[in-house]
Amino acid sequence: MALTRLDLRYGASVRGIWTNVLGRVNRSFTGLGSWRDADVRAFQRQALPIILAGERQIASLTASYTEQLYRDANGWGPRVSLDMDSVTGTALRGVDPVEVYERPFKELRAALSNGASLDDAVTRGAHRLETLAKTDLQLARTHTVREVAADMPRFEYTVRELQGEYDCALCMIASTQRYHKRELAPIHPGCDCLVKTVTADYDPGQVIDEERLERIHELVEEALGRHDRGGRTVDYRKIIVANDHGEIGPVLGFAGQRFTGPDDINLPT
Template identity: 70%
Template sequence: MTVALSRLDRQYGASVRSVWSTVLGRVNLSWSGLNSWRDADAAKFRRKTLPILLAGERQIATLTASYLEQLYKEVDAKAPRISLDLDAVTGKALRGVDPNEVYERPFTEIYTALSEGVPLDAAVDRGGHRLETIAKTDLQLARTHTVREVSAGMPRFKYTIRELQGEYDCALCILASTQRYSKKDLAPIHPGCDCLVKTVEADYDPGQVIDEQKLKQIHAAVDAALGQSDRGGRALDYRKILVTNDHGEIGPILGFAGQHFTSRTDIRIPT
């Protein structure tokens, strides 16, 4: 069960990537333009950057809602227009945490690195990497939250699947693209993931695995890389190479078995 990308898919994907490029470019420019990283500079950075990020999230949410609406018209021409509360799928709604607190974390990353004796340039690089990861995650969360919110009102759509479409495709995304997910579940993500989340109509449950051939190819790749394989799942449970971890703040994340993520109570910025 492989779904080819349509012209609509490609147009939507290109539009989202354009928003990503613009927003991340402006955020990184603001970061690189800082002359110091003290508290006053951090506050100034957030005042300038958070409106840019919020605007990007709202653009992605609007594009996603319009995309899903057009998809649904193909199966139900009489479906009513979508009414989406953008505040419910952007900003604080994404994590349940004030964005001001979230975007303090890149600066805290710098301070922590400096306290460990890391040179300033390297510490700033660490902070910049943390910033980019956070920003990419929030932009992707705006999409997945919108998919969940909008598809809830589309009874003929039963599942969501992930379609690979960009230069950021990785092993985790390839594995995930062989699976189907219930539309009520937030699609698993990782920072920088640009997979297309597609809603699909189905008269029956196709089962968790929807692309057995691709999964077999992944099994072969694991065998080639690790030097062992076991189709019976006794020595190596290939299905557990991809797991869904509850981050606590941003929801499900794609990861490898054995990874651990902080819970919401673990993520606190010292005052």
């Protein structure tokens, strides 16, 4: 599916929010000067309202975007009343954001305890912060799509649209699939793919872009040196799965991965 002008406008607006939120919270974290317990609270007082405001902006944009998609497809569309508290903040993970945003400090301290320099430890903490914030901003989008599409009877499925100049293999595989609208679109930390609703009078099947999927399989085969493609001894569609992470929902990963806690989600991006 080609990106429409509506998709591009929406994507640009969301990226603008990402850039603003991530830049501000990063400066807040790296500019602390010290990262002791008192600094944790100071950071949270400054950063959490910024992150929540970003989530709410993305939820509002996504609701309007999804409604417009429905109107464009059907000539009319219901006005959906979205409960912001159900698609932002604690609702995204089932965990208080205060607890979530202590994790960059834990990352920093763990690095120091393992002999890292302060500069390196701060960099690692900042990276963890960026991953957390990106994930929450994307969750606000996927939760909103699910909530809004629930009131749109002709929208049955969602698909993933790639919008970056470079996209990871996980997202590329997922972009060839369709998902039921009642399910959260699987993500990985840092994922920024566009989630689109689809009007379908019939189930198109799990694979919606066989040609792209086959090309990805060929590239994987070339990279891994597997030559028994015709025999299907390796089905690469089974390499990519949606693991159910207990906190953030479906997460894209490799078959066989299991998560024991929030620290175990450092997937490739």
